[in-house]
Amino acid sequence: MRRKYTIHIDDEPLFKQKLLAYCKNMDYCGVYDSCGYNGHGHDGVNYYSYDFLAGIGSVEAQDGSFEALNNLQRKTDWLFGYLGYDLKNELEHLYSVNYDQLYFSPTMFFQPRYVLIKRDAQWNIEYLEELDNEQSVDLFLKEINDSDTYSKSTETLTFSPKISREKYIDTVNSILEHIHKGDIYEINYCQEFCAEQVDIDPYDTYLRLIEISPTPFASFLKVKDKYVISASPERYMKKEGQTLISQPIKGTAPRGKTTVEDEKNAFDLQNCAKERSENIMIADLVRNDLSRVAKMGSVQVEELCGIYAFPQVFQMITTVVADLDDEKDAIEAIKYSFPMGSMTGAPKIRAMKLIEKYEDTKRGVYSGSVGYFTPSGDFDFNVVIRSLLYNSSNNYLSFMVGSAITAKSVPESEYEECLVKASAIFKLFNS
Template sequence: MRTTFHHTTTNIKLFKEQLLLWAQQFDDVVWLDSNNYEQNYSNYDAVLAVDAFTSLKTDYTQAFEHLKEYQTITNDWIFGYLTYDLKNAVENLISQNFDGLEFPDLYFFQPKKLFFFKGNQVEMQYLKMVDDEFESDLKDILKMELECHPERSRRVSNDIKIKLRIHKDAYFEKINNMLAHIHRGDMYEANFCQEFYAEDTTINPLETYLKLNGISNPPFATFLKYQDKYLLSASPERYLKKQGNTIISQPIKGTAKRSKNAEEDKQLKQDLLDNEKERSENIMIVDLVRNDLSKTAIKGSVEVEELCKIYSFDQVHQMISTVKSKVETATNPVDIIKSTFPMGSMTGAPKISAMKIIEALEETKRGLYSGAVGYFTPTGDFDFNVVIRSILYNETKKYVSYSVGGAITAKSDPLKEYEECLVKAKAMRQVLED
């Protein structure tokens, strides 16, 4: 079904940028880059999928059933995304908040052309129907002149004026409302998000992504293009991975800023590890993930491999746990995703109650933010990130958006939660205002 080619490069960074420039000609692009961050369970350093042969686009109605059928029939690599609003397909929920971006609820495509990076080796898999294009494609990629290329040199056409969907006083009021729900026993943790946005704004999506990635160097970076809509993501978080019969989830809860002073940075990392509130947030979500994984797991196979481990990234320290389970070979991969979606780190506990309260208090439809981007392999394995630390862009509407959130528990201080949001938003704001 596919023809495989190989290419060796002596300058992997240059080849990646040339490849991304070349990819801009297509309407369907998914680029996933680990930035060589040392992590367990990584199969590739980076992957590019371009040019849809077949595709699936749907709203939330019966979305997982459509995806299951498409994944089964295609029996090939498929790449795409799941928006947060697929919660409405899993539970009796609705999404009625403002949506300035208008991404379809679910989109996947079967790429004609695939590029897999490992070290200085690039493996390219082309569908048989286009394998005669490989040599000319490679020549075009290697000829890309980065600085003078029109796609790279297309700059922002106006000063970006970033607005807040929820202003500071309203944010405090909403957090206090959430705390009242917690004290009443309606929930005990929820992830509350707020949007920062700019209207009548033109950006260069690729240039913006490269800047964002350069600042953050995260393990789950993503450049996604679907027609006139873009995701530029510096995500540090894996949502869910299937590797054979093993399922891996790695929720993040707990954030601390970095310092350029080595001693101070070390202390910030230790303070996060010792922070009772941050640990309790993480442990609550671990319990939720264990429960979600148990729905498809072989009895007794759910285990916590890492609990509240601190990982350091360029912008922040994060508290991450790793939860694993085993599934029967006959278990459908889409059912595993459906039974855990949306991810616990972006919802709360109890999950349904938290999602209802979130929907009532947030001002923006989350859409692709706090959803997931990833792929299915021909054998039914998959790997998906969590869409956070991301800029989203609707080119036709000239609408730019980034959202940030944090876990609210009984111990939350509204001012500290607000300040944590600003820490998380720093890289996106810096990239857009630079």
């Protein structure tokens, strides 16, 4: 049973830095920061969950499969962790054999010892009364405040693409042949950039990344020697009570260098037939996925092709909502919609088979999801894009970027879109 303890934070940015520094001594920690956004919504609607949420330390952790997650969720407590893209193999007759140097397990969740929450300007700590009391929580806070903060480094790294520009373009042309034959309508094709034998400070890297690219679903996850460092702008799915909210992104344009150019780029994205068709195809896929677990007639598109501004890009975002069927639970809601349509394609299963054929890197956590379950069984999960993955045991640092390939795609333009999406990470390391 958890008890709630209200705390006062004078300097919130400094406290967050110290909290990350404290996490260096933990095997498990998860941090989720809305970076000042209130989620995507329109007409005054917003779907944000918390301004800031962190799970520190681990009472119990399990990895490997949906079954492991089911076992842990029976505790009806907070759970923090990730869903890897390759959980698809557990849901369908699929496989993953591509190159992998990160070695993340298919999924991992932990029950945190402490949960820190900020919402509506109030900070609380939730602790397990069988393990802690207010005195031990005060000591925990003192240890955080005594932690040394990290200086912002100016590290320069060179990322190497796993495939050349020429191979990327050739592959897109091969994918277009599938589309022209009617094999698929859309596919999200991705490529990896990596840096090997590098020793980075993942805590400082995360702080610098969200300073350069603050996003509503930013997250930092430490699982022993592995790290997810994410500036994701996309929500996979949220469950609040019986309501499911999915907000797929399809459609990207760079920010302009002037106000006039900026406004033109946003206008052009809003009115681009290719980008709108991409978004609408995936919105239909999400509607279909949610209908498998929703009450009949409850699936609704709340906003279609909304344009949202982020520091490096404009994104086209659609919001789909549904009411979860009374006979379905939270895990089933995830199983019937995972992996998310925005990172696969349509039809989904055929697209995932072609992704395995044409991509060179095993996706792992990339295009999976980082998030949490609440004690009441609600959840909120992002889409792992615009994110760094790091294995500190073999010093392998990686990120992937991709774009949606449709019949109207121009291979060279798709490659340039990938570089736009990677711009924040390149900037982070002076690349």
